[in-house]
Amino acid sequence: MSQPTSLTVAVVGATGVVGRTMVQVLGERGFPVGELRLLASGRSAGRTVQVGDRAIQIREAVGEAFDGVDIALFSAGADISRELAPQAAERGATVIDNSSAWRMEPGVPLVVSQVNPEDLEGHDGIVANPNCSTMQLAPVLMALRDAVGLERIVVDTYQSVSGTGADAIAELEGQILAHVAGEEKRASVYPHPIAFNALPEIDTFLENGYTKEEWKVVSESRKILHLPALRISCTAVRVPVFVSHSEAVHVETRDPVTPDQARRLFGAVKGVVVQDDPSMHHYPLAINAAGRDEIFVGRVRQDPSVRDGRGLALWVVSDNLRKGAATNAVEIAEALVERDWVRARTRRALVEAPA
Numbered sequence: 176m177s178q179p180t181s182l183t184v185a186v187v188g189a190t191g192v193v194g195r196t197m198v199q200v201l202g203e204r205g206f207p208v209g210e211l212r213l214l215a216s217g218r219s220a221g222r223t224v225q226v227g228d229r230a231i232q233i234r235e236a237v238g239e240a241f242d243g244v245d246i247a248l249f250s251a252g253a254d255i256s257r258e259l260a261p262q263a264a265e266r267g268a269t270v271i272d273n274s275s276a277w278r279m280e281p282g283v284p285l286v287v288s289q290v291n292p293e294d295l296e297g298h299d300g301i302v303a304n305p306n307c308s309t310m311q312l313a314p315v316l317m318a319l320r321d322a323v324g325l326e327r328i329v330v331d332t333y334q335s336v337s338g339t340g341a342d343a344i345a346e347l348e349g350q351i352l353a354h355v356a357g358e359e360k361r362a363s364v365y366p367h368p369i370a371f372n373a374l375p376e377i378d379t380f381l382e383n384g385y386t387k388e389e390w391k392v393v394s395e396s397r398k399i400l401h402l403p404a405l406r407i408s409c410t411a412v413r414v415p416v417f418v419s420h421s422e423a424v425h426v427e428t429r430d431p432v433t434p435d436q437a438r439r440l441f442g443a444v445k446g447v448v449v450q451d452d453p454s455m456h457h458y459p460l461a462i463n464a465a466g467r468d469e470i471f472v473g474r475v476r477q478d479p480s481v482r483d484g485r486g487l488a489l490w491v492v493s494d495n496l497r498k499g500a501a502t503n504a505v506e507i508a509e510a511l512v513e514r515d516w517v518r519a520r521t522r523r524a525l526v527e528a529p530a
């Protein structure tokens with residue numbers, strides 16, 4: 176089947192931090208957008224946004240808004256995705272959903288572009304974009320899985336406030352200004368002040384004592400890496416950083432692996448950059464990763480607590496709004512176009528074998 180030269184693309188949550196980054200990344204990468212539909216809540220409907228030389232009016236995200244849409248990038252929270260993604264898919268759009276609503280649903284591919292793009296083949300109208308903390312971890316773990324096998328992983332995250340959205344960015348800014356002015360630091364997005372603090376609570380608590388965010392790293396990593404029994408644990412911490420998540424990762428491998436070998440393995444993964452020269456104070460940093468699409472890995476060293484040279488410790492940093500959300504979503508869209516899988520599998524089958 177020949178590829179359409181341009182696609183009708185909808186961005187749901189287009190006024191949000193991730194939605195705006197999605198629009199930007201679509202433009203930067205030259206994605207073949209014919210019509211661009213910007214959708215948000217009724218509160219924003221009617222506002223006009225300038226995208227390049229086009230002035231686009233924001234529309235309310237309702238079912239009819241997806242008529243004629245080829246690809247819908249959703250980033251307006253799990254409730255909206257649960258309600259509207261099936262309606263969009265029903266109307267023939269393929270949804271790439273950035274929320275947690277569909278990620279663990281059997282039959283919904285959960286895809287990191289350089290790890291498991293082939294999982295897209297069977298999609299039935301909804302594809303899930305992983306959680307930002309899982310996203311930056313998966314390509315690094317894939318390199319070790321393929322070369323030396325994975326036995327056990329312990330991840331501690333240091334996550335930026337932009338991962339919560341526009342309100343949290345404003346809250347951190349407000350608390351910094353309040354601190355400088357000697358005023359009280361008011362918290363409403365988070366349960367405690369985030370400025371000059373570290374909060375070991377991201378998303379809600381589960382009965383097992385973990386937060387949902389921590390459990391997303393566990394369950395999503397298993398699904399993406401096709402390792403359903405992978406032993407993995409996570410502590411997720413919100414820190415007063417505006418953009419980029421950092422992660423301290425401890426990996427126990429099946430076979431021995433040296434830091435040099437691991438650096439070579441990481442450097443060979445598309446989109447992964449090794450920054451590892453501690454003598455020059457050169458290692459991945461949140462402020463340097465912000466605005467970039469790559470995943471940065473450094474501080475690679477042997478973990479002496481694991482026998483036989485089968486343990487590694489490393490530091491992984493990436494922009495949560497770009498690779499952690501918007502860039503990977505657009506990369507999924509590109510993979511669908513490249514493979515001619517934009518339409519859901521059942522719709523493709525109808526075209527290939529008309530009744």
Ligand SMILES: NC(=O)c1ccc[n+]([C@@H]2O[C@H](COP(=O)([O-])OP(=O)(O)OC[C@H]3O[C@@H](n4cnc5c(N)ncnc54)[C@H](OP(=O)(O)O)[C@@H]3O)[C@@H](O)[C@H]2O)c1
Pocket residue numbers: 187188189190191192193194214215216217218219220236250251252253255273274275305306307337338339340341342495496499500
């Ligand atoms: N931030 C990240 O790093 C990150 C990473 C991965 C995934 N995500 C996920 O992406 C989603 C959005 O995150 P964000 O950081 O961009 O949040 P945000 O800045 O708070 O933006 C929320 C967006 O959702 C829209 N929205 C809210 N209620 C709506 C409704 N009833 N109908 C239609 N649209 C509605 C808002 O539109 P209005 O302006 O009209 O209210 C806005 O465009 C969340 O599911 C989040 O979990 C975020």
